[in-house]
Amino acid sequence: MPENAGGFPEVDRLIHEPARLALLTVLSACESADFTFLQRVTGLSKGNLSVQLTKLEQAGLVYIEKTIYQKKTLTTAELSRQGRDQLSEYWRVMRRIQEQSAPRPE
């Protein structure tokens, strides 16, 4: 596991960003969710949500599907296998950091 200068394990910065972590957390709890749902749950603006989803898609963490429903574009996001694995690894690293930084019992 790579470590940074402070001796802590390196955190996946793509996931560590709050908006993207929120999106991945929601998607990890369901099979798939549409754009409106993700916007409603995370409170992100349309523009920001779109940017974050694109970044996650480019990194291979989510699948984005666009379909036409009632003359409107319906965007649906789903966590990929790689996304699920990377999110689990992220939480493992975070737990390890927490254990390392916990004060020692006297």
Add this chain to the structure above:
Amino acid sequence: MDNLSRLTFLGRHSNDLQGLRWVPLLTWLLWDETFLALPEQLSGKLAALASSIVLVGAYFGLARYYDRHFGHLKQGPEVARDRTASWLLLVSAFQDVADRTQIWLVLLARLVLLIMILEWLYTLWISSSHTFRYYFVYLIVFVMIRRVLDKTNPVLRRTYYGLASAIIVAIGSLTLAQHWGMKAFNITTYATLLAVCIADHFVLLSLTATLTEEADA
């Protein structure tokens, strides 16, 4: 409830919180008996037909409202199973349960289900459908108890589901013991389930953000 728990909870249970969606169906099942009890009269049949059409329309209207305002979520198969009473019938229900209280609940629920089936067959045999209605509502109560036992639910939601379950079981038992008519049972059950549906809707509203163009992380 911290933000990560809120996000996980909504990702798993958002569809369950769309309480208003079930109000028309609930009304049709428990309230519409007034009209359905008048099959001999033409006005009764027309009223039943008209109210059914209105309630089906209302169901789809509310489904559309939720889709437009809260978006669409596809739940995982394990959550979809928990929404129904089918979890009681599964062998895996024993593996899922977190503590012994829930194991006893599953056993008790299965026993009641067995009694229900036997009772139903008996009432069919003697051509009476009177008592089956209570058991049908008890089945709903078992689904509701699942919400009480689910520790990922907010405390408020667990509390009102517990209270509602207790009220329905109490009125059902009183009705059977005191030989009351179905009216008090129907009205109390309807009012209780209606309150639960509305409360679920407000929990959903309180846990989700209002859509704005300017909102940011």
